[in-house]
Amino acid sequence: MALNLDELGITPAGLDAVRPFAVETLDVRGRAVALGPVLQTILGRHDYPEPVSRLLAEAIVLTCLLGTSLKFDGRFTLQTQTQGPVSMLVVDFASPDAIRACATYDAERVEALMEAGKATPEALLGHGHLAMTIDQGQHMQRYQGLVELDGVSLEEVARRYFERSEQIPTEVRLAVGELFTRQEGEGPHRTWTAGGVVVQFLPESPERMRQADLDPGDAPEGTEIHEVEEDDAWVEAKLLVETVKDVELTDPEVSVEMLLFRLFHERGVRLFEPQPLLDKCRCSREKIEGVLAGFSAEEIEQMTIDGKIVVTCEFCSTKYEFDD
Template sequence: MSEVGNLGPRSVPPAGDDAVLPFEIEGLDVRGRVIQMGPALTSMLARHDYPLPVSKLLGEAIVLAVLLGSSLKIEGQFLLQTQTDGPVDMLVVDFRTPGRLRAYARFDAARVAEMASAGTLEPAALLGKGILGMTIDQGPHTSRYQGIVPLDGSSLEEVAHTYFAQSEQIPTRVRLAVAEMMTRDDGGAMAHSWRAGGLMVQFLPQSEERMRRRDLPGGDAPAHVDTDEGDEDDAWVEASSLVGTIEDHELIDPEVPAERLLYRLFHERGVRVFEASGVRDQCSCSRERIEGVLRSFSAEEITESIEDGAITVTCEFCGLRYVFDPAEFAA
C-alpha cells in the first residue's frame, strides 16, 4: 500500500468516486477505509427493476462489502450474503480483487408493496430475521473463512459492529449512507442515479492489551451481578465519537470528497492517506463457466432444463442470457 501523504487544507488530489481510500490516524492508533460510490453503484442497481427501498438496502450491502473486501492483501474473493425471513430474503454482494463487483437482491414484491402501504419500509424491517454470512476465499492454497452473525432487526451498520466484536474482536465503527439522486444531463433532461458512501475505522494499537476487550457476557449471570465490560481505551472512544458525528449527506455529497471529510474529522490528530484503489461493476459470469456447470448435470436434469427447445440461463447478477442447444449435452 503506497503512502500518498498527510491531509491538509491543500494536500493530495481527491480519489473521486468508486475508489477506496485507506487512511490512518497515528495519534489514535486507528486505521480505516472510506469510499464514495457513483457510476459503479448506479450501473449495478439500474439493470434491475428493484423498488427504491430494495435498491437502497442493496446499496448499503454493496458499500459494506467494498469496505470489508478491499482489505484483502492478495487476490481473492469476499462474499457477503444474507438469508432471512423478511420481504428481502436474500442479498448477495461478490467482491473480487482488484475491485470487481457484482450484486443482486431477491425480494417478495407483494410484501414490499404491503410494507410501503403501511409505511414500514425501514431497512431492518425489510431484512427481517435470519443470518448474514461473510466469506473470504483467497485461493486454493489458503483456508476458506466464513463468519456468520444473526440478523435480528438490526441495521447493516449494527450487524457489522456485532461481527467484528464477536468474530474478529477488533473495535470497529462503520457508517453507511445511500441516496437516490436526480440530476440534469447535458441536454437538460432529468437523469436518475445513485450515490453512496461508507467509512470504517478500526482500533489497531501496537499493544494487544490496549486493543483487547473483555469477552461478551455469557448471558447466564444472575440479574443482580454487574457484567461491566470494562472501560474502553480513550483513543478509541475519541475516534468512535468523531465517526459518530458524520451526517449521511457528508458521505454521499460529491462536493464533499472523502479527503475533505477525513480532514474535517481528524485534522487535529493528523490523518495520513494511502493510494486509492478503484472498484467497478464487472460480473464474473461466462458462457464457458455455465457450460461447465451444465455438463455436470445428469441426463434427466438436462431434460428438465429444456424450454422451447433450448436451455436458457440468465445471470442473476448482470442479467445476461446464455442460450444452449440441448444436443451439446446429449452424451
C-alpha cells in the same frame, strides 16, 4: 477550514474508489469510499423496488470497505439469509477491484411495507443471519463468520461482527442517497450515490484493545456485569465518526479526502493509495457450460424451451443461450 488538495499534492480518489487512511495519533486505521457510476450500473440493471435497491446499496458499500482490506488475491462475500421480505442479499468482491451484487425478495411483502411506510432496512431484512466469507484460493481454507440479524441495521451488524469475531473495536457509517435530474422532454432521472467509512482501533499494545466480555445470556441473577473502560483515543475517534452526516457520504461534491480532513485534521490523517472499484462479473459461457454438463439428459430436456436453454446471470443479467 478549507482544504485545497492541489496545494497539498493530493489527487482525489474520486468516485468508485476506496481510500485507506490512518490517524496515528489515535492509533486508528480505516477506509472511506464514495460510490457513483459503479453503484448506478449495478442497481440500474435490476428492477428492484426503491427500498430493496437502497438496502443492497448499503451492503455494497460495506462489502467495498471490507473487501478491499484483503492483502492477497481472493474473494470476500457478504450474504444474508433471513425470513424477511428481502430473503437474501449477495455482494461479492474479488480482489483487487471487482464488485457484483444481487438481491432476492418477495414483491408482495415489500410492497405491503412500502404502503405502510415501514420499509426500513431492518424490517426488510427481518430475522436470520449474515455471513462474511473470505476465500483465499483453491488450496487455502475458507474463513466464514456469522452474525445474527435480529432487527438491527447493517452498520450495527458490522460492529458486532468485529467485536465478536475479530475482537477489534470498530465504528461504521453507511449512507445511500439519490440525485434527481430533469432532462428536456423527460421526467425526473434518478441516480444512486452512496458512501461509507470504517474506523478500527489498532494500537501497538493489544491490552489497550480490551473489551467487555460478551453477556452469555444465562448468567445467574445478580452476577456483576463485566465492564472495561474504553481507551480515550478510541472514544475520541469513535465520537468523531459518529458526527458524519448522511449527506456528507452521498454528496458527490464532498470527496472522501475532504470528509477525512474535516474529521481528523486536528489529529493529522495519513492517506494511502486509493483502490479503484469496477462493476465486473465473473460469469462466462464456459463456466455455465460446465454447470450444464453436470445435469442429466432428462433435466436438460426439462430446461429446454423451443430447442434452446437460456441461462441468465442473476448478478449481471447477461443471457446465455445453448441448444439442447
